[in-house]
Amino acid sequence: MTTNTTWIESITMEELDRDPNPIYDRLRREAPVAFVSAVGMYVVASRDLCLQIAQDSDTWSTVIAPSGGRTFGEGTVLASNGEQHKKLREWIDPQLRPSAVDSYVEALVRPQARSLLEGIEDLGAADIQEAYFAPISVRSVGDLMGLTEIPSETLVHWFQTLAQSYGNAEVDENGDFASPGPFEAGDRVKAEIVAAVDPMLDHWTEHPDHTLISHWLHDGMPDGQVRDRSEIYPNIYVFLLGALQEPGHVMTTTLAGLFQHPDQLERVVDDPTLIPRAVNEGARWVAPIWSAAVKVAGRDVTVGGIDLPAGTPVMLAYGSANRDESVWGNAEAYEIDRPIMPHLAFGAGNHACAGTYLGTAIVRIALEELFETIPNIEPDPDRSPQFWGWTFRGPQGLHVTWEV
Template sequence: MTASDTTTPDLSWLNDVTMAQLERNPYEAYERLRAEAPLAYVPVLGSYVAATAEICREIATSPDFEAVITPAGGRTFGHPAIIGVNGDIHADLRSMVEPALQPVEVDRWIEELVRPIARGYLAKFEDDGRAELVAQYCEPVSVRSLGDLLGLQSIDSDKLREWFAKLSRSFTNAAMTKDGEFANPQGFVEGDEAKAEIQAAVDPLIDKWIAEPADTAISHWLHDGMPPGKTRDREYIYPTIYVYLLGAMQEPGHGMASTLVGLFSEPDQLEQVVDDPALIPRAISEGMRWTSPIWSATARISTKPVTLAGVDLPAGTPVILSYGSANHDIGVYEAPTRYNMHRPPLPHLAFGAGNHACAGIYFANHVMRIALEELFEAIPNLERDTASGVEFWGWGFRGPTTLHVTWEV
């Protein structure tokens, strides 16, 4: 490391950072990184990490870096996953997934898709006076909405939730040994089991869609942009299916759950949102900044020698972009640990940046909007059950593990 001044910070404390600490609460270590070394090598991750908004955005948009998947992510998803490829393959995969996610297209069907799903889950508990919203509402609405868009109506929502949880734990099984090996190889077993189940369930659907194209996302992925009579190979699209069954299913569910936790921490703001649903998009944007669902799951690799933030990076150096840390950067946000939907509408990095920014931004925001509209309409007197705490978990992907609420019926 070459310091930009005469003092080189002592970063030996990074040798003691564990994966368990990062999963439980990454903010403490990353706050120190932002202050002492916004770009630094973290031994347990076997990688450099970018911790500030400036460095994350610079790397994400720099022509001197290209996408790469983290080792644990590559082990989980395989190749070519859309989040870790470049050039013609990335262009083809983006052209495959983006048409259905364009705003003009999403506007055509989003209300009809999501609102009945949200109402159906609310009907199961709105007369009970209590619920655990992560498991009973936020995650189910998220996975069912995306599952139906993909064409997976035949797959139970609980199974979809199980798949994304297993894939998430596999993807974030990131601890490395000093020799560059996975510290916990067994941590990938449940992800492999989930992928085997996914293929067993989806292969028959792909067989059907190859012969009889349908208006489902996966069917379009097979056929769109291909010569007549040709389809993309299933082995080519499966890694991106896994990306969707993890990140795209997780993000809206945990984004709305985090938004709710944030609103409960500011009762006046909760009351304002309940009284004026037009404020819900602003509340969601702050929730996504406050606790980014995709916290530190993407990476870039240098394509040539680069010096950044006083650090010399040889060509071929991977850097993990910790967007959840960037969104708590005190150089950008005042009192970032506080949820405040009235803060100036500065852009955040919860959906990434550059040509690998999330393709589903518009879709995810509207899933969350509709779900919260329906929740507050059905249960305007919602309160957090203070007898139960709220625990967040995750370093790669982050959100509340549970959210107990009560209301008077």
Template sequence: MSGSLDALTGENLFRDPYPVYARLRREAPVSLFQETGEWFVTRWSDCQTIGVKDALFGPSDSSGRPEARVMGMPNVLSMSGPEHACLRQGIDENLSAEKVNGYIERLARPIVNRFIKSIRERGAADLTTELFEPISVRIIGDFVGFTEVDVDTLTRWFHSLNGGLQRPNDPDAWAACERARNEIDDVMRPIVERVTSKPDHSLTSHVVHGGMAEGKVRGFDEIMPTMRVIVLGGLQEPGHGAANATFGLLQDPAQAVALTVDPAGLAQRAYDEGLRWIAPIGVTPRLAREEFELAGTVIPKGASVAIVLASANRDESRFEDADRFVLDRPRKQHASFGYRPHFCSGHYLSRSIGKIALEEAFSSLPNLRLDPDREVVSKGWRFRGVMNLPAVWDA
């Protein structure tokens, strides 16, 4: 056990958490991560146990967690009970499968095609930074109400918030996070004022008004912690999910060819497997309201617990050959969207954006393949993605 705990360091996790998680699942499936003071739960079955026991392992409202410092409190991830359910009414208003199916084509496909057109004739690009991230932030940015904010700024915002979460003791990372927080607040304030008096179809408007009694609205200070959660998770997940899936596909030319031949039929399966293989959001926090024994280890009352979604998705007892991206893997639910009642509100929108992005990329970029002369870079553990995905195609 000591060897596995020795490997559990922030540096190892940030570089590549998956070998660390594999050792923990084998040797110490419930382990205290000393650097953050949280108990890591790494096996599929144990993550399920914690995830469904919401009364016993509720959302963490600790002001000491990095999420509290970056997002502010209370936010949608820290709430429970009627207060959480009321807020989720506003967030979820326009995110059901039925609602998404009604607007996704006109929202997403023109944006996807515009960014593909901007790189198609070059025959080479970093598919993360020049295609999938811009697609993701533009679509979600417009959906939230950031229609006047440019792509570069939106991208910098989510990277900066991410840096504050993953490297809270790095002065440069925290300074960038603070700048992003202040800029987001400055942009959001007039948007909130506008939609308070004149509601529209943006997500911000739904958060201000949704679930509230007649004549009541949520104010700026009340919604901003939750809006920061949405900005970070929403802006980055569809883009990194698509990049992760594309990297998995391009590592195996036969799988890439299969998607090229049938993009409409296989793109959703590819995106979902990418979410399992590299979970964009790797950890979800909980708080132990009572002492609880799990996998032979006692988690103390009041302890901070991390459900390691990324590890659950690679658990060998759940997924055969779990470390490989497998396009035709038998369908099984993965853990990347978390557990109810905190199951990700935007899961269907994310999956729909990812499907369209993969469909169009593999349809429009002939003989798409990894660039042999440039390095693919992946990093992170609370949030992880293929940060640089250099590729070439026949222009």
């Protein structure tokens, strides 16, 4: 029997941003590869097909989603392939490798975490995302990049505006973007970023230091030369959006998941060695970068029973792949004791996220300090967290209480 898939034509961006899970649950069952007109391309919903495409770089090249290309411009690591991708990763990756991260992450994160918690531990209630998770995420990564003089509020404004621009994926019946406003706001923020960072690049050109952007300028370059800023800025935008925002989202999501199971929360608070497992499950449960990876077929190919001609773009919904019932039983639930299976929250293949180890280390340290300082943390029963987003997904705040 042929499944009727006409319902797919009525999917809207509003529905996807509000809660993509019911839609993708049905897509995995009925049409794991389907053209969704609201986003103007095929989407891939199942884990096996997402993984198959992500790992087959001979057939599939990586491009950035159209809204991402409009946001970041050309030259990002996200949209590179082959030799260009290799060269970009040669100067982006070294400071993000585990051996490098282990040399600096404790001093980068733990003192700031303790300072933030000292400011709130006597309050007895807070939006823990606003008061702690977002600031520690933004400040840790911002300082690592070298943006120590940029106020946290400015960094938040930058990445939120870039996120709204990148997430502005809706297209009209002609395939054109439905709303130019978020892109125009993103352009204004990029001008602000260049105005603020250009003097820093001038300084690092003559006085290189340990910061990430300084390394990007100098690493792999001949003596006396620095990398062109046209290569640097698109990747600064990528890091401002992904690296500053997503560790905070994973922190909030992990705690929101633990709140659903007080017994699991108690175990994690009592035994910090369980925190990495809790974080891994949080990233699987609600992937922070839910649907942003785009691949283009290099030849005619059949995927999930659908014939796709060469040049066809497809969007890999990693958030949906992480809820695939054929891999994880009761996949919609947060459960730290489930058997560990590799998930796709941080991508796969040669475009897997370069900052995975750093990001999860920041999340781990932040939660260690939170549970040490406020072990009796509880959810506010009157203010349940609301998740939002399809491109990037996370809770819009997390209100908590504790006895002082």
